[in-house]
Each structure stands twice: as structure tokens, then as C-alpha cells.
Amino acid sequence: xxxxxxxxxxxxxxxxxxxxxxxxxxxxxxxxxxxxxxxxxxxxxxxxxxxxxxxxxxxxxxxxxxxxxxxxxxxxxxxxxxxxxxxxxxxxxxxxxxxxxxxxxxxxxxxxxxxxxxxxxxxxxxxxxxxxxxxxxxxxxxxxxxxxxxxxxxxxxxxxxxxxxxxxxxxxxxxxxxxxxxxxxxxxxxxxxxxxxxxxxxxxxxxxxxxxxxxxxxxxxxxxxxxxxxxxxxxxxxxxxxxxxxxxxxxxxxxxxxxxxxxxxxxxxxxxxxxxxxxxxxxxxxxxxxxxxxxxxxxxxxxxxxxxxxxxxxxxxxxxxxxxxxxxxxxxxxxxxxxxxxxxxxxxxxxxxxxxxxxxxxxxxxxxxxxxxxxxxxxxxxxxxxxxxxxxxxxxxxxxxxxxxxxxxxxxxxxxxxxxxxxxxxxxxxxxxxxxxxxxxxxxxxxxxxxxxxxxxxxxxxxxxxxxxxxxxxxxxxxxxxxxxxxxxxxxxxxxxxxxxxxxxxxxxxxxxxxxxxxxxxxxxxxxxxxxxxxxx
Numbered sequence: 001x002x003x004x005x006x007x008x009x010x011x012x013x014x015x016x017x018x019x020x021x022x023x024x025x026x027x028x029x030x031x032x033x034x035x036x037x038x039x040x041x042x043x044x045x046x047x048x049x050x051x052x053x054x055x056x057x058x059x060x061x062x063x064x065x066x067x068x069x070x071x072x073x074x075x076x077x078x079x080x081x082x083x084x085x086x087x088x089x090x091x092x093x094x095x096x097x098x099x100x101x102x103x104x105x106x107x108x109x110x111x112x113x114x115x116x117x118x119x120x121x122x123x124x125x126x127x128x129x130x131x132x133x134x135x136x137x138x139x140x141x142x143x144x145x146x147x148x149x150x151x152x153x154x155x156x157x158x159x160x161x162x163x164x165x166x167x168x169x170x171x172x173x174x175x176x177x178x179x180x181x182x183x184x185x186x187x188x189x190x191x192x193x194x195x196x197x198x199x200x201x202x203x204x205x206x207x208x209x210x211x212x213x214x215x216x217x218x219x220x221x222x223x224x225x226x227x228x229x230x231x232x233x234x235x236x237x238x239x240x241x242x243x244x245x246x247x248x249x250x251x252x253x254x255x256x257x258x259x260x261x262x263x264x265x266x267x268x269x270x271x272x273x274x275x276x277x278x279x280x281x282x283x284x285x286x287x288x289x290x291x292x293x294x295x296x297x298x299x300x301x302x303x304x305x306x307x308x309x310x311x312x313x314x315x316x317x318x319x320x321x322x323x324x325x326x327x328x329x330x331x332x333x334x335x336x337x338x339x340x341x342x343x344x345x346x347x348x349x350x351x352x353x354x355x356x357x358x359x360x361x362x363x364x365x366x367x368x369x370x371x372x373x374x375x376x377x378x379x380x381x382x383x384x385x386x387x388x389x390x391x392x393x394x395x396x397x398x399x400x401x402x403x404x405x406x407x408x409x410x411x412x413x414x415x416x417x418x419x420x421x422x423x424x425x426x427x428x429x430x431x432x433x434x435x436x437x438x439x440x441x442x443x444x445x446x447x448x449x450x451x452x453x454x455x456x457x458x459x460x461x462x463x464x465x466x467x468x469x470x471x472x473x474x475x476x477x478x479x480x481x482x483x484x485x486x487x488x489x490x491x492x493x494x495x496x497x498x499x500x501x502x503x504x505x506x507x508x509x510x511x512x513x514x515x516x517x518x519x520x521x522x523x524x525x526x527x528x529x530x531x532x533x534x535x536x537x
Contacts, residue, residue: 009153017146018193024139027132047087047299054091059098067092085241086299090292097285099192103199104278108148114141150200174214174257181218191223199277210264213283217253224249240306252291324389332396336405339389343412346382347463349375350416353423358452361430372427379420386413408532415525422518429511438507447491455519462526465533477530484523488516
């Protein structure tokens with residue numbers, strides 16, 4: 001037995017296989033990634049819909065890990081609730097079985113022609129979309145080439161007594177099989193890869209179906225490690241979503257190991273006329289579909305369980321309008337009033353975004369950073385929804401007063417959205433200062449605090465003026481805005497003096513000036529709102 005050749009074939013084949021999965025997945029994500037994220041955020045209103053969307057997205061992206069991590073990201077951003085994420089995670093587990101079924105179809109001998117077709121699209125077609133399709137085809141072919149290479153390398157193991165003894169032990173000790181599958185998948189970080197290897201080993205006659213099943217169940221536990229890693233440093237809700245993924249697969253594995261004889265006979269019955277690779281694919285599908293059907297009625301209970309295990313309060317942001325009602329569109333004056341309520345809500349979130357951004361800058365708390373970005377995303381979402389609602393209002397016959405108010409509200413929406421953008425800029429500047437260990441002088445920090453406080457007061461007065469048609473508040477905004485302009489000019493001069501006296505370095509100075517500029521621009525947008533109130537323009 002040539003050990004070197006066997007190891008080289010195996011690790012080389014594994015590398016080709018992993019590259020094939022990754023390359024194919026990347027190609028699919030380039031063609032549909034953003035749409036898939038939108039699909040996850042939009043069509044998961046209940047757990048059943050979440051399961052269906054999870055299945056579709058995972059089949060299209062060919063990565064349950066990608067779908068799960070994406071859903072954890074959406075939970076972390078507040079765009080998806082924990083219950084919605086649970087449904088998506090269950091669906092992702094079902095969707096990932098598609099890879100096992102693809103591998104179950106023995107088409108290794110066509111791997112090279114498939115790679116050739118993919119290469120043609122990649123290198124001889126100029127259109128980007130066709131190149132992405134070529135990437136998917138190329139990755140698909142590499143996947144099977146890797147399987148064939150691994151199979152060639154692993155064949156000699158059939159004659160090794162130690163390996164034969166291990167497979168016999170796995171047949172008699174399911175817990176050991178689960179452990180092997182879990183650890184191997186944790187190392188490789190891809191259940192598709194480890195299940196593919198298991199199918200290849202089984203196809204070479206090195207492991208019986210009964211011994212392969214516990215390893216397969218362990219693979220499902222091991223794949224949760226990526227979701228756990230994605231949740232490190234994330235919000236409480238994201239950590240709970242990751243724990244759901246772990247809990248779902250561990251409990252499912254316990255159930256299936258206990259019922260192993262029944263599962264084994266059922267798989268043999270379902271796959272009586274197919275090869276062992278497809279039988280393993282059937283078992284994988286059976287595991288995830290049955291697991292989902294068992295847990296689906298208990299989504300709320302599962303959410304409660306993980307909330308008890310990971311305690312803590314989290315700020316729930318409602319990522320949808322509260323006051324916009326399409327039934328009121330027939331009465332434009334009432335609809336405009338509701339739109340104004342929603343705009344004021346949007347304004348309060350824009351102001352909170354600035355407060356969180358500033359808090360992150362001074363205290364460097366990652367949770368506050370996440371909250372700031374979450375609120376900025378909410379401001380953008382409200383911007384889109386309110387604008388759509390306002391367009392519908394303006395499609396009605398409005399009198400002169402209503403038309404004037406609609407025009408003011410439309411312009412206000414834009415100003416508030418820009419305030420959120422400037423707050424997000426401050427978050428990015430804070431990230432830069434942390435990453436590059438930028439230090440500021442006491443004088444610079446004092447000046448920033450002074451201008452931040454005045455900016456916050458200016459936004460508050462602008463919202464007060466808009467809500468109550470308060471001309472005094474609007475005039476105060478104009479005064480504050482003039483003072484903010486003067487502050488910016490004065491603080492810029494002070495900064496240059498500090499640079500000349502070596503009290504400040506270039507990096508700190510650049511960030512300082514950018515923050516001044518963003519605060520001054522927030523003052524300008526507040527001034528616009530005040531002028532709408534005062535002059536109706």
C-alpha cells in the first residue's frame with residue numbers, strides 16, 4: 001500500500017471537492033445572492049413560510065451554512081425575528097440535502113466534459129451573467145472530479161484490517177459514529193463535504209449503510225459550528241438563533257440514534273433499487289424533513305427555551321410602518337396626518353442613530369454600534385415605505401393645502417434619511433479609529449462633544465417644529481444651524497493650530513474634520529425641515 005499516494009489522492013481530491021462546492025456556491029450567490037437576502041427578509045412572515053423560503057434559498061445557493069449565517073445576520077440587524085429565523089434554519093437543513101442527492105447521481109465519468117463546458121462560459125463569453133453560469137457549471141464538474149479523486153485514493157483502505165475493524169465498531173457503536181461525523185464536520189466546516197466523503201467511502205464498499213447513518217447524523221451536528229462562530233459578538237437574538245440550530249440538530253440526532261433500526265429499515269425500503277450513495281442522500285433527507293415536521297409545531301416553545309438558556313433583554317425594533325393604513329388613502333387629509341406620524345417616528349430613529357453612533361465613538365461598545373446600524377437600516381426602510389405611501393396619496397385629487405403639505409412631507413423624508421446616513425458615516429469613522437488605534441487630544445474630544453450636543457438639540461427642535469407646526473422651535477433650529485456653521489469653522493482653525501504644535505496627528509485630524517463635516521451637514525438638513533415649517537418650501 002502506497003501511503004503517500006493514498007494521502008495525496010485523498011487530500012487533493014478533498015481540496016478539489018471543496019473548491020467545487022465553494023466555486024459553485026459563489027457563482028450562484030453572484031447571480032442571486034442579494035435577491036436571496038431580500039427573499040429571506042420579506043417572505044418569512046410565519047414559520048411555515050420560513051421553512052419554504054429556507055429550502056428554496058439553500059437549494060439555489062447550495063449552502064445551508066450560508067443560509068443559516070445569512071438569517072443570523074438578518075436577526076442581528078433586526079430585519080428578522082427569532083421565530084422567523086427558526087423556520088428558515090429548519091428549511092436550510094432540508095435544502096442542503098440537495099447536494100447529497102446530486103452526489104447520489106453517479107456522473108463522475110462526465111466530470112471533465114462538465115468542467116470544459118464551464119470553462120468555455122468562463123473564458124470565452126463576455127457577458128457577466130453567462131460567466132456566473134459558467135462558474136456554477138465549472139464548480140459542479142470540479143465537485144465530481146474531487147469525489148472521483150478521493151475515491152481512487154481511499155480504495156486501498158478496504159484491505160486495511162484497522163479500517164475494517166473501525167467500520168465494524170461504528171456499526172455496533174452509533175455514539176462513536178455520531179462523534180466521528182461531528183468532529184470531522186467541525187474541522188472541514190462543511191456538512192456537504194463530509195457527507196460527500198461518506199457517500200464516496202460507502203460507494204467504495206468501505207462502510208456499510210448501518211454504520212454510515214450515525215456518522216451522517218453527526219455531520220448535521222458538526223455543521224452548526226459555523227453558525228455558532230457567526231453569532232460570536234452578535235446580538236442576543238443572533239446568539240439565540242445559532243443555539244436553535246445546535247439544539248434542533250442535537251435533539252434530532254438523539255431521536256434518530258434511538259430509532260436507528262427503524263430508520264435503517266425505512267431507508268432500505270425507500271432506496272431498495274438505488275446505490276448506497278443515494279440511500280445516504282435519502283437518509284439525509286429523511287432526517288431533516290422528519291426533524292422539521294417534529295419541531296415545526298413547537299417553534300414558539302423552542303424560541304422560549306433558547307431565550308431561557310441565553311437570558312437578556314434586547315431592544316426589539318419594529319421594521320415596518322406603524323401608522324400607514326392603505327384604507328385611509330381615500331381620505332387624503334387623514335392619510336397625510338398618518339404619514340406625518342410615521343415621519344416623526346422615522347425622525348426619532350434618525351436622532352437615536354446619531355446618539356448611538358456618538359456613543360460608539362466615545363465608548364467603543366460593539367453592541368451600540370450594531371444598534372446604530374440597525375436603526376439606520378430601519379430609517380432606510382421607513383423612507384421607502386413612507387415614500388410609497390405618499391406617492392399613493394398624491395395620486396388622489398388634493399386641494400392646494402393638502403398638496404403643499406404633501407410636498408413638504410416628501411422633502412422632509414429625504415432630509416431625515418440623510419441624517420441617518422451621516423450618523424452611519426460617524427459609525428464608520430469610529431470603526432476606523434478603533435481599527436487604527438487613533439488617539440484624540442482632550443481639546444478635540446471636548447470640541448466634538450460640544451458640537452454633538454448642539455446637533456442633537458437642533459434635530460430635536462426640528463422634529464418639535466414639524467410635529468406641532470411650532471415656529472419658535474423652527475427659528476431656534478435656524479439659530480442653532482448658524483452656530484453649528486461657526487463652530488465648524490472655529491474648530492477647524494483650532495485643529496490646524498494643534499497640528500502645528502504637534503498636539504494632534506494626521507489620522508486623528510482627518511477623522512476629527514470628517515465628524516465636524518457630518519455634524520454640520522446634519523445641521524443643514526435640520527434647517528431644511530425648519531424652513532419647510534416656516535415658509536412651506
